[in-house]
Amino acid sequence: MKVHMNFQTSASVSRAPPMQPLAVRCALGMEVKKMIKINNLVKVYKLSNKKMQELKTKNPEKIAVKGISLEARPGEIYGLLGPNGAGKTTTLRCVATLLKPTEGDIQVCGFDTVKEGEKVRDSISFLTNEIKLDPNFTPDYMFTFFGRLHGMTDEQIEVRRNELFEYFGINAFKDKKIEELSTGMKQKAAIAVSLVHDPKVVIFDEPTSGLDVITAKSVTDYLKKLREDGKVVIVSTHIMSEAEKLCDRIGVIINGKKVCEGSLAEILESTGTDDLEDAFFKLYSEHGTDEATA
Amino acid sequence: MKGASIIIRKELKRVFGDKKLIFSMFILPAILVIGIYSLMGVMIGSMQSDIEEHIAKVYVVNATEDLKTVINRDDMKMPAEINYLTASDYASQEQGLKELVLLGDAELIVVLDEDFEGKVNAYSKAGDAIPNMNIFFNPSENYSQQAYGNFSRILAAYKDYLLGNRLGGLDVLTVFNEVDQEIVKEEKKNSQFISMMLPYLITMMLFAGAMGVGVDAIAGEKERGTMSSMLLTPIKRNEIVVGKLVSMAILSGLSSLVYSVAMIIAMPMMGKMSGDNGSSGFGGVSFSVVQIVELLAIMLVLVFLYVSIISLLAVLAKDVKTASTYISPIYIVVIVAAMLTMFNSGKTHPIYHYMIPVYGNALAIGDLCGNELSSINFLACLSGSFVVAVILIAAITKAFNSEKIMFNA
Numbered sequence: 001m002k003v004h005m006n007f008q009t010s011a012s013v014s015r016a017p018p019m020q021p022l023a024v025r026c027a028l029g030m031e032v033k034k035m036i037k038i039n040n041l042v043k044v045y046k047l048s049n050k051k052m053q054e055l056k057t058k059n060p061e062k063i064a065v066k067g068i069s070l071e072a073r074p075g076e077i078y079g080l081l082g083p084n085g086a087g088k089t090t091t092l093r094c095v096a097t098l099l100k101p102t103e104g105d106i107q108v109c110g111f112d113t114v115k116e117g118e119k120v121r122d123s124i125s126f127l128t129n130e131i132k133l134d135p136n137f138t139p140d141y142m143f144t145f146f147g148r149l150h151g152m153t154d155e156q157i158e159v160r161r162n163e164l165f166e167y168f169g170i171n172a173f174k175d176k177k178i179e180e181l182s183t184g185m186k187q188k189a190a191i192a193v194s195l196v197h198d199p200k201v202v203i204f205d206e207p208t209s210g211l212d213v214i215t216a217k218s219v220t221d222y223l224k225k226l227r228e229d230g231k232v233v234i235v236s237t238h239i240m241s242e243a244e245k246l247c248d249r250i251g252v253i254i255n256g257k258k259v260c261e262g263s264l265a266e267i268l269e270s271t272g273t274d275d276l277e278d279a280f281f282k283l284y285s286e287h288g289t290d291e292a293t294a
Numbered sequence: 295m296k297g298a299s300i301i302i303r304k305e306l307k308r309v310f311g312d313k314k315l316i317f318s319m320f321i322l323p324a325i326l327v328i329g330i331y332s333l334m335g336v337m338i339g340s341m342q343s344d345i346e347e348h349i350a351k352v353y354v355v356n357a358t359e360d361l362k363t364v365i366n367r368d369d370m371k372m373p374a375e376i377n378y379l380t381a382s383d384y385a386s387q388e389q390g391l392k393e394l395v396l397l398g399d400a401e402l403i404v405v406l407d408e409d410f411e412g413k414v415n416a417y418s419k420a421g422d423a424i425p426n427m428n429i430f431f432n433p434s435e436n437y438s439q440q441a442y443g444n445f446s447r448i449l450a451a452y453k454d455y456l457l458g459n460r461l462g463g464l465d466v467l468t469v470f471n472e473v474d475q476e477i478v479k480e481e482k483k484n485s486q487f488i489s490m491m492l493p494y495l496i497t498m499m500l501f502a503g504a505m506g507v508g509v510d511a512i513a514g515e516k517e518r519g520t521m522s523s524m525l526l527t528p529i530k531r532n533e534i535v536v537g538k539l540v541s542m543a544i545l546s547g548l549s550s551l552v553y554s555v556a557m558i559i560a561m562p563m564m565g566k567m568s569g570d571n572g573s574s575g576f577g578g579v580s581f582s583v584v585q586i587v588e589l590l591a592i593m594l595v596l597v598f599l600y601v602s603i604i605s606l607l608a609v610l611a612k613d614v615k616t617a618s619t620y621i622s623p624i625y626i627v628v629i630v631a632a633m634l635t636m637f638n639s640g641k642t643h644p645i646y647h648y649m650i651p652v653y654g655n656a657l658a659i660g661d662l663c664g665n666e667l668s669s670i671n672f673l674a675c676l677s678g679s680f681v682v683a684v685i686l687i688a689a690i691t692k693a694f695n696s697e698k699i700m701f702n703a
Binding site: 046093096097098099100118119121122124126130131132133134135136137141145146148149150151193 | 296297300301304307308312515518519520522523524525526527528529530697698700701
């Protein structure tokens with residue numbers, strides 16, 4: 001909690017431009033850990049005969065990620081930007097310990113994702129559209145259930161419940177079965193449940209995908225709040241406007257490779273373009289090939 | 295194993311927190327089983343009494359006075375309307391009467407040779423002519439079949455009467471007296487049917503129960519994406535496996551217990567309602583405390599074996615439909631293995647038979663019903679299934695750690 005409070009203070013002092021908080025913290029002599037450090041990540045999928053037929057390839061291997069390295073720090077939102085199939089989700093799944101790197105390694109809060117998977121999972125929240133809450137239960141029960149699986153006491157869970165249910169307005173439907181909720185309500189419940197253990201690292205894969213504008217706004221607002229609270233937030237997106245507004249730093253991934261990284265201003269400067277969309281298309285024309293990678 | 299207990303509580307809450315699920319999993323099957331078997335008993339009983347009480351139309355041609363006397367004896371009464379015909383009447387109606395029997399409108403035609411008793415009395419030595427009695431009935435008609443059975447009793451009595459007259463008594467035909475005395479355990483005497491059915495029912499019902507809850511608990515969660523959310527928590531994967539398996543074992547055990555108890559209640563009810571006096575083995579099986587403990591131990595290890603098999607197949611499948619496809623052939627194997635023990639001639643099985651999962655369990659339950667299960671066979675049955683279950687659980691844990699299986703990666 002001490003680290004949490006320090007980050008909150010430092011993040012609220014100054015946030016933009018994104019590299020400045022780090023400099024401020026360094027100037028103040030505070031230790032800033034690299035909460036996520038991906039080192040030369042390679043992920044190769046072995047294809048079954050059926051998959052090879054589906055993809056119309058004779059190659060039994062598919063390289064989804066080709067040596068990505070990146071770092072994400074407390075108090076920043078790091079965005080992975082890339083087209084569908086670029087390797088964003090695979091990268092995030094490796095960070096979340098759901099997949100094992102074929103080569104390279106990943107450190108989360110100083111823990112190795114392969115050797116210390118349980119400690120990593122205790123430090124992170126990972127939310128994606130493909131991972132859902134059991135529709136037979138209420139948000140209230142799911143919150144308690146996942147809190148207990150994270151080793152929290154009922155008192156700790158209650159404190160977090162009051163905080164998160166209040167913020168997301170879940171109290172109105174907390175006793176309804178999840179299957180009876182609207183998409184927006186389900187997403188809010190899923191976010192609250194994923195944050196029950198107050199993780200240091202928050203990973204959201206396509207956080208606003210499939211949501212209406214109002215729910216999407218509440219999600220992005222909360223991501224900003226998490227940044228203010230000093231969390232490491234890492235999101236993947238293919239929506240340029242979302243990346244522009246939300247991310248402090250952006251890593252552009254094309255065909256499994258990180259082709260560019262920096263703040264919005266740095267990316268525009270390096271590509272000589274006026275907005276992120278133009279920058280992305282320029283990078284894509286330089287690095288994108290017909291080769292399907294992910 | 296704190297994580298496992300949290301998962302067990304959640305899985306049990308999913309069922310016991312939902313009144314519809316409780317009704318469909320535990321109450322409805324019991325009602326259906328007892329209801330269906332009772333109805334079958336009532337229907338069989340009603341059919342039987344209808345056949346027995348039906349007034350049969352019987353035509354007797356050239357009936358002798360002695361035969362008429364036997365027919366009218368109080369101990370030979372049968373529900374029938376007996377029509378006596380002369381040979382000339384019969385000659386004119388023969389085809390019509392046979393047509394009536396064929397169509398089920400009449401039940402029996404008995405035709406005695408003309409001067410039947412004269413021919414019987416004229417018999418003096420071997421080789422002399424003996425008279426004929428032709429009986430026409432329709433074995434495809436229940437009423438006709440029943441009338442034939444009833445009339446056969448009358449004919450046997452008539453035959454005895456004529457033989458007695460010829461020989462001056464029937465004692466001359468008796469060379470020894472046969473006295474049958476049964477030496478049998480009373481509880482076993484009336485329970486052959488249950489003893490034959492119980493191993494089959496338990497082994498099959500347990501699998502059906504486990505299949506119902508197991509497929510959804512693992513393949514369903516994988517398909518819905520809710521399994522991944524559990525895999526993202528800091529608990530060990532083997533705790534998730536144990537949590538899932540134990541909760542499935544509890545639910546499927548309860549479900550099959552409901553089925554089995556309902557069957558045990560329903561079958562004697564069916565026997566009673568159908569008018570059975572217990573001689574067909576519809577009576578109940580009585581167990582001692584030790585036998586009940588042994589039965590529960592066999593059922594427990596069998597439940598673990600089943601949930602392990604079903605869980606492994608469910609975890610290998612990417613969705614519920616595929617899981618059901620994988621499990622169907624196994625269900626057939628279980629039914630066949632259980633059926634093999636139903637037709638047991640009573641020969642002693644070697645110990646390794648008891649170690650074969652499913653088959654060995656069914657054998658042991660069968661022996662238990664007859665109070666013939668030895669300790670060594672009991673232990674062989676438990677150890678065989680337990681070892682296989684442990685191997686399968688290890689395979690499931692490995693599968694839970696496989697990104698290819700869990701995330702189709």
